[in-house]
């Protein structure tokens with residue numbers, strides 16, 4: 001009996017710890033690094049148009065980068081649950097590219113609140129265009 005209780009308490013402590021760290025991981029907005037190995041070089045200057053549109057490797061990298069950095073707000077598989085805009089409906093083509101990059105690089109803050117953190121400096125240009133290349137494959141509307 002006594003040892004049974006100890007095991008139960010131990011299990012609770014482990015579960016409690018896991019829950020706490022899962023909650024922290026969810027609230028934590030630290031961007032997850034993206035491995036862009038294998039993508040063509042595109043230089044230092046920020047481009048206006050997606051150089052990776054239709055590139056299979058970019059689409060694959062973009063899907064995982066999206067899952068790690070964007071899905072918690074924009075929804076799994078780009079289907080928004082309503083917290084943030086549904087990115088499947090972003091315009092295709094160059095004006096859509098520019099708007100995508102504006103938000104990706106600078107995020108969105110108003111009334112003293114951060115609605116979306118900036119990603120440009122932390123994840124870099126290649127990862128951004130890779131995410132955009134994947135989103136293009138999910139386009140609707």
Ligand code: HEC
Pocket residue numbers: 029066069070071072073074083084085086087090099100101103104108109115116117119131
């Ligand atoms: C903390 C939540 C959050 C995360 C994480 C996040 N976003 Fe956002 N995003 C938002 C919100 C909220 C808006 C709407 C902002 C506004 O209207 O001011 C937005 C807007 C956008 C827009 C403009 C959409 C439109 O229809 O105007 C794009 C593009 C975008 N996000 C891309 C991304 C990408 C790519 C990532 C991952 C690298 C990402 N976001 C991560 C919350 C987030």
